Amino acid sequence: MAVDTYIEQARTRARSEQEAIAEMRDAYETFINRVQQLQPEQTPSSVAGLTTAGGVTHLSADASNTDGCRPVRRAFAETIRPHSVADIDQTESLLETIREEFTDAIAVALAPTTEASFTPDLKQMVLAEARSRKSEATALRKALEREEAHLDEAGAAIDNIIAWIVDANETPLTDLGFDALQQRHDTLASHRDRCEEVARDRQEFLRKTTNNSVDAGVRHRSLMPYLYQDFSVDHPVLATVARLTETCQGCQRTVRDHLVRRA
Incomplete structure (x- = not known):
C-alpha cells in the first residue's frame, strides 16, 4: 500500500536553503x-x-x-x-x-x-x-536547522508506521484469526494516536520562534510559505500525517468488516 509522504522532499528543501542562507x-x-x-x-x-x-x-x-x-x-x-x-x-x-x-x-x-x-x-x-x-540570516539559518531536525523526528515516526502497514499487508486478512484481527485493529488505533501526537508536536513547533538576538528572530510558521511555496501542499508534515491517518482509518474499517463476519 503506497502512502504519499512529503517529508523527504521537505528535508531536501530545508538542507538546500540552509546552504543558500x-x-x-x-x-x-x-x-x-x-x-x-x-x-x-x-x-x-x-x-x-x-x-x-x-x-x-x-x-x-x-x-x-x-x-x-x-x-x-x-x-x-x-x-x-x-x-x-x-x-x-x-x-x-x-x-x-x-x-x-x-x-x-x-x-x-x-x-x-x-x-x-x-x-x-x-x-x-x-x-x-x-x-x-x-543577524537575520543567522537566525534564519538556525530556524532552518531546527526545521530539518523536526522533519527528521516526524519522518522517523511516520516511516515506522508506513513500514508496519506495508509489512502487515503481506498477510491477507483472510489468513488471520479473530484474535489476530483484533490485535491488528488495536495496532492501527495506536498508529492513529501516534499520528495525532506528531500533528500536535508539529503545531507546537510552528508556534515557536528561533532568535539570534533581541532584534533578529524567525517565527517557525512564517517559514512554511517561504520554504514550501513550490510544493503541492502548504504543510508537508501535517499533510503527510493527515493522509496516513486516513490510511489507518481505511485499514481499520476493513479489519472491522472481517471481525464482524467472524463474530
Missing part, C-alpha cells in the same frame, strides 16, 4: 569587512552625505562631482547581490537590489546620480544595516 551570511560578512576598510570622506557641510538628526535621516546637497560611494556599490555587487533572493532573475538594477536588501535612504545615498559623499555617518548606517541583515 549560509552563503548569504558569509557574503554579508565579506561586505562588512570590505566597507570597514574604506576610509570615509571628511567633507565640509556643503558636500552631500547621509546624516541623522533626531532619528530622521537626511540627504544634504552636494556641490562636488566625486563618487565616493562607488567602492561601496562595487563591494555590494561583488558580495551580496549574487545571493540576493530579489535578484535571482537578474532583471533589477543594482540600486534596486540595494533598496531591497537595505533601505530606500541608503540606496538613494549610494546612487551615482545623487553625488553623495561617503561620510562617516553613511558608513556607519551601511554597516549597521548590513550587520542587521547578517
Whole structure:
C-alpha cells in the first residue's frame, strides 16, 4: 500500500536553503569587512552625505562631482547581490537590489546620480544595516536547522508506521484469526494516536520562534510559505500525517468488516 509522504522532499528543501542562507551570511560578512576598510570622506557641510538628526535621516546637497560611494556599490555587487533572493532573475538594477536588501535612504545615498559623499555617518548606517541583515540570516539559518531536525523526528515516526502497514499487508486478512484481527485493529488505533501526537508536536513547533538576538528572530510558521511555496501542499508534515491517518482509518474499517463476519 503506497502512502504519499512529503517529508523527504521537505528535508531536501530545508538542507538546500540552509546552504543558500549560509552563503548569504558569509557574503554579508565579506561586505562588512570590505566597507570597514574604506576610509570615509571628511567633507565640509556643503558636500552631500547621509546624516541623522533626531532619528530622521537626511540627504544634504552636494556641490562636488566625486563618487565616493562607488567602492561601496562595487563591494555590494561583488558580495551580496549574487545571493540576493530579489535578484535571482537578474532583471533589477543594482540600486534596486540595494533598496531591497537595505533601505530606500541608503540606496538613494549610494546612487551615482545623487553625488553623495561617503561620510562617516553613511558608513556607519551601511554597516549597521548590513550587520542587521547578517543577524537575520543567522537566525534564519538556525530556524532552518531546527526545521530539518523536526522533519527528521516526524519522518522517523511516520516511516515506522508506513513500514508496519506495508509489512502487515503481506498477510491477507483472510489468513488471520479473530484474535489476530483484533490485535491488528488495536495496532492501527495506536498508529492513529501516534499520528495525532506528531500533528500536535508539529503545531507546537510552528508556534515557536528561533532568535539570534533581541532584534533578529524567525517565527517557525512564517517559514512554511517561504520554504514550501513550490510544493503541492502548504504543510508537508501535517499533510503527510493527515493522509496516513486516513490510511489507518481505511485499514481499520476493513479489519472491522472481517471481525464482524467472524463474530
